Amino acid sequence: MQKTNLLCMALAMFAIACSKSDTDTPVVNPPEDTTTVDVKTGVYTLVNLAADTTATSGAAAKAFYYSLEDQKTIPASQVQTANWDIAFTGTYNSTILINNGKAKYSPGYGGPGLGGIYLVKDAAIDAEYYVGPQKPFKTIPARRLFDSAFAHVKTVPVSDDQLLTNDGIGLDYFGPSTDGWAFYDFYGLQFPDANPDSVAHICYSMPRTLIIKTAKGHYAKMVIYSIYKGAPELPTRSNKPGFVTFKYAIQKDGSKQLDLK
């Protein structure tokens, strides 16, 4: 079980950092926590949402709470408020949980959160790279597939009662988990001929869209491009984990219309 720490190191207590984006959506300069921005209906890309430099690997197990509504990190002391929408948590900190006050296993249990989460599997997109559970990809999914998967989701495809509230969404079929948003290549199966020091224990993001219902009840969709600094399309062990780059769209009018630009 050694060397599983790469992901463990990832996604720790987060602060916010920015860098250039390769994507076509506007790069958001996340504000200081003291300021508030009015996040309007639209599409945003957050780049290198980074681990707090004061975090230790021991502290990396702590959940990190983030507000899609306000684009800022929320301290754990506010876990039972509607101030946060997604938490990066779980054993690898790669499991995304939402804020639902009625769900016993949501970190927001007992609070006012109305959140939910759902993983959209797009058969046409999957066919381009995905072979099956616990199998290496046909090819590392290109960035355009993430954007296509995201664009294909034009509305919330399920009714509210099908949104998960107790369950998080994390690694795809890693151990006993089921459908997820990332392939954790524990053994370096993706590149069997490469030096294992470089290709084992890599987390490859998958072009699958997550539907998020925010704590306040607004609908959003997101794709996670990378958990490595600089969001390399082809990560190796030389890349530094703990920096999340993702795109999301949020609909503030209360509707499920997510065909946003």
Next chain:
Amino acid sequence: MRYTIHICLLTTALLTIVSCKKDENNDTKTSYEDGVSTVIYDLAGDTEASVADGVEGKERRPFKPFYFKLKGKLQSWDSSAANRQSASWDIAFTDVYNALVYVNDGSNPNGPGYGGPGKGLIVAVDSPYSKVTVAPAMEDMKENNLQFTGWDGYPQVYNTGWYFYSLTTHLAIPIKNRTFVIMTAEGKYAKLELINVYQGNPPAVTDLYWPAPYFTFRYYVQEDGSRNLKTP
């Protein structure tokens, strides 16, 4: 003076107790034997697989699962559908370090026994092994069925495991005083304590390269079909 003697006696007595306790702790193996349970020591899993790179005698590949029949203490490496979908095993040791333990449940599409006759169920009881004297009622077993036990809290918060994985040491730390009540493939109640994944069942492993997976566990199967799981 009298007080001094008393203190001396007390100190001696305390030291004796402490040293006695130490001896008991050192003698970990006999402490699992209760006369009726089966204790398995250092059952080797797939020790040739490795999650680390460049470990001598190990190859970098996924761990091969193995299957275990409680009655008869039979270990099998036969992953054919014919074996998986049979009642020839009760628990399967799968995935990383063979530490993800499934029961033989023919109705669980994510388990190795899917499609077979296995009647397996598994629930966790946070109580020492000897204190678990009666199995929950069948309805409760079904209601709280975990399907598997492995890494505590993974993949979901409510997945009850048999070990913690430490993010600081990268070692698996078995959870003490957690007992599993299971139903065997044939539908008999049993209790199971998964004790360690490291060779020799060391009380505390600090070395990442300590030989693993070697399983120490004990169990008791109630063959008469009742829920009585009393052991001495």
